[in-house]
Amino acid sequence: MSKKHDSQNNGKDGSSKNGKGNKKEKTNKKNGHDLKPVREVKLDGDEIPHHSDKLSRSYYEEELAVLQFELVRFQYWVKETGQRLVLIFEGRDAAGKGGTIKSLIEPLNPRGVRLVALSKPSDVERTQWYFQRYVAHLPAAGEIVVFDRSWYNRAGVEHVMGFCTEAEYWDFLRSCPEFERLLVHAGVKVVKYWLSVSDEEQEKRFQQRAGDPAKLWKLSPMDLLSRERWVEYSKAKDRMLEYTDIEEAPWYQIDSDDKRRAHLNCIHHLLSLFPEYKAMIPKPIKLTPRPDADQKYARPPREAHPIVPDHYAGYRREEKTKGEVHKK
Numbered sequence: 001m002s003k004k005h006d007s008q009n010n011g012k013d014g015s016s017k018n019g020k021g022n023k024k025e026k027t028n029k030k031n032g033h034d035l036k037p038v039r040e041v042k043l044d045g046d047e048i049p050h051h052s053d054k055l056s057r058s059y060y061e062e063e064l065a066v067l068q069f070e071l072v073r074f075q076y077w078v079k080e081t082g083q084r085l086v087l088i089f090e091g092r093d094a095a096g097k098g099g100t101i102k103s104l105i106e107p108l109n110p111r112g113v114r115l116v117a118l119s120k121p122s123d124v125e126r127t128q129w130y131f132q133r134y135v136a137h138l139p140a141a142g143e144i145v146v147f148d149r150s151w152y153n154r155a156g157v158e159h160v161m162g163f164c165t166e167a168e169y170w171d172f173l174r175s176c177p178e179f180e181r182l183l184v185h186a187g188v189k190v191v192k193y194w195l196s197v198s199d200e201e202q203e204k205r206f207q208q209r210a211g212d213p214a215k216l217w218k219l220s221p222m223d224l225l226s227r228e229r230w231v232e233y234s235k236a237k238d239r240m241l242e243y244t245d246i247e248e249a250p251w252y253q254i255d256s257d258d259k260r261r262a263h264l265n266c267i268h269h270l271l272s273l274f275p276e277y278k279a280m281i282p283k284p285i286k287l288t289p290r291p292d293a294d295q296k297y298a299r300p301p302r303e304a305h306p307i308v309p310d311h312y313a314g315y316r317r318e319e320k321t322k323g324e325v326h327k328k
Contacts, residue, residue: 035174035243060260067267068107074270075108075144077277082141084188087270088150091195092233093223094205096256100195101146103263104270108144117148130154130172131179138188151176155240157222160232173243180249190249191273193266194237195256199230 078085087104089097105113116137125133131151139145154172158164164172180190197205206227209215226233245251252269256262271277 035170054258055260055264057260060264063264064103064267067264067271068103070271071104071267072107073280073282074274074277075112076282077274077280078144079112079142080280084139084141085144086139086183086188086190087144087146088152088190088192089146089148089195090150090152090156090193091256092197092202092237093220093226094202094209094218095195095197096259096262097148097195099259100193100254100256100263100266101148104267105144105146112142113144113146114139115146115148116150130168131175138183151179152240152244155244156233156236157226160229160236161222161225173239176244177246180244180246184248191270192249192251194241194251194253195262196253197256201257203227 077083089101091097101115105115114137116134118133118137121133134147134151137145137147151172154164154169155176159169183190206219206223209219241251254262254266254269
């Protein structure tokens with residue numbers, strides 16, 4: 001039997017399409033709002049296919065090394081051409097957003113990529129325009145900004161947990177597409193990913209976190225409440241995509257039951273969106289000879305300042321070479 005998933009397969013690549021082929025548009029007049037969705041969501045549609053064979057570590061690491069090298073080339077292209085790129089990662093708790101983001105930004109120059117994971121808004125921020133605190137983190141030319149959760153909090157956790165009013169919720173669904181269109185028209189590229197995890201896999205990860213002291217910090221009180229509101233979060237996610245999956249900034253869904261597969265698929269897909277990066281090959285740098293030492297300057301002894309002790313001084317690595325064992 002297939003696993004119950006929190007999303008449907010809308011389109012061949014898992015991304016949703018809008019505009020053409022939609023059924024007659026419906027209007028939501030809830031709370032007096034005349035708001036039309038950008039597309040219809042099939043609530044009983046096909047599930048994202050689940051792959052039973054998880055990728056082996058050796059295959060994953062080999063493929064990841066290749067893709068991360070391409071990410072470095074991609075960042076060169078972003079910097080040299082002055083691109084401004086926003087990556088948004090959303091999904092259920094324990095869907096694997098953090099690991100996917102880590103695999104993506106790990107090989108990149110930290111001076112050109114920023115991770116934004118905002119905490120709950122302060123009392124002052126609650127009085128501001130909703131998007132204001134996110135605008136402050138938008139990229140400059142040559143930068144990549146990754147949002148680990150974003151302004152879509154309003155369409156998800158804030159709505160489900162009652163942290164915003166119904167009027168604020170529907171106002172967000174109306175204004176968010178226009179906000180993102182403004183960003184795109186200003187030259188900011190917006191790429192949105194939803195990590196889809198089955199309820200069985202999510203529960204498995206919750207149980208692992210609950211029993212591992214090193215991972216307890218990942219299990220927040222809000223995560224525990226989300227376990228009890230799977231259906232409410234499903235409805236909120238479906239409606240969010242229904243109203244915000246716009247042509248200028250579409251949603252792309254990633255099956256994350258297999259974390260390794262999700263990491264590779266995400267990087268591969270991101271690179272495929274910008275094939276022009278392949279034309280950017282950084283030129284080798286020719287190093288000049290090092291300057292001669294200053295013969296008139298005597299450096300202080302190394303022991304003049306505290307040295308961190310080598311706790312692993314006794315370590316020896318065994319390595320087989322030509323049938324013999326050498327200790328290094």
